[in-house]
Amino acid sequence: MRNLKLIVTYDGTDYGGWQTQANAPTIQATLEKAFQTITCEKRVHCVGSGRTDAGVHALGQAVNAFTATPLELPTLLKAINSQLPADIAVLSIEEVRHSFCAIKDAIKKRYRYVIDDSRIPDPFLRRTAWQPQKPLDAAAMHRAAQCLKGRHDFRSFETNWPNRLSSIRTMFDITVTRHDATLRIEVEADGFLYNMVRSIVGTLYQVGRGYWPEAKVNDVLEAMDRREAGPTAPPQGLFMLYVTYA
């Protein structure tokens, strides 16, 4: 068997998230079906670096898949893409060591959240940005966010804590920048809790619209109570950017 590492991009609008489930089309199931059609194998299990939720997008989701196909990689890449719908594309395929696991070997991940804060939402951004129709102060949001850098217990930003053994994570980078009519909130950490990016965004949003002072973000972090944080921002603004491996 060969172990293949894929970089996958998708518009998650019309999917029930990454992980295969009974009631909705998912990215994983669609990708596995494309693989199975090409390789004629009964099951090609595709392991994603992390589950993305319903409606969340990816520019560089990392995936590994075991297959016995003898196809050369450029041929396989073309063949898989020919079987995928237009809202999912495999950008690259490489062969990796047998022990490589897209989940366990990830050392950091970077996400972007896009907000179109114009009073009149841009129709072309409705699937790929949150459009709250409130002008936001990006500089204030950036300053307020800096207290989240470093190693902290992020349970205030986890939906239905506890989901994991520990809610301690290390945030390597968090930035809020304006790009024309949109804000980009980018976060990079050694791992993320359930809804962590979206609840951080909902918290910074309260600062950006002037409801909360900048210092409140640190109070939320220290409270270790999800009820202190802002709302969970909607999924359509969230993009998994890339995953870093050792």
Place this chain on the structure above:
Amino acid sequence: MRNLKLIVTYDGTDYGGWQTQANAPTIQATLEKAFQTITCEKRVHCVGSGRTDAGVHALGQAVNAFTATPLELPTLLKAINSQLPADIAVLSIEEVRHSFCAIKDAIKKRYRYVIDDSRIPDPFLRRTAWQPQKPLDAAAMHRAAQCLKGRHDFRSFETNWPNRLSSIRTMFDITVTRHDATLRIEVEADGFLYNMVRSIVGTLYQVGRGYWPEAKVNDVLEAMDRREAGPTAPPQGLFMLYVTYA
């Protein structure tokens, strides 16, 4: 009655074009319905500067509408937008002289056509770009296009000629430029024939992919025969940018 000039943007993907028709939702019918809901008038006729075809988008379609509503313009703008679906937005409303007509008073229009020429089409561009999966030579396309500048009979680029009294138009500007993974073909003229932008794009595409020499574009123009030009490029790459009035 007040005569209002609107600037409207729309994602045309899910519409049968600008003009009201029996069998498909259209931009005009959707806009008129929003107006009628707000003003309680029986019919508010919205005149667009030009019809856009099914699947074609607009960043700045100009429209004029007669209404007796006493609402102030900022209030009317908010109210109309609150009634429109997320894929249509009115960007501005101003009151204009009674004799203003969005069609007749237009002196030039600018369109953009977007091509994603990457081998692996970007899922996020599938609704807003043509994705032929052929790398194109933008510089060759730009050079080849320059012969179209000026006053010419463009019937070689008109579907089902003749649709109008004359197929002579003046092209003020035509450029092909690369922006990351996409090409933008922008054209500005005193008017456009039916499918003119899309058949110019289909012709330049033959040059860009190396099928036709650059000089062939002038041969096509001089032939005055639609069969000499390239294919009509698909609608999803086309954007009406803006209309200029005297």
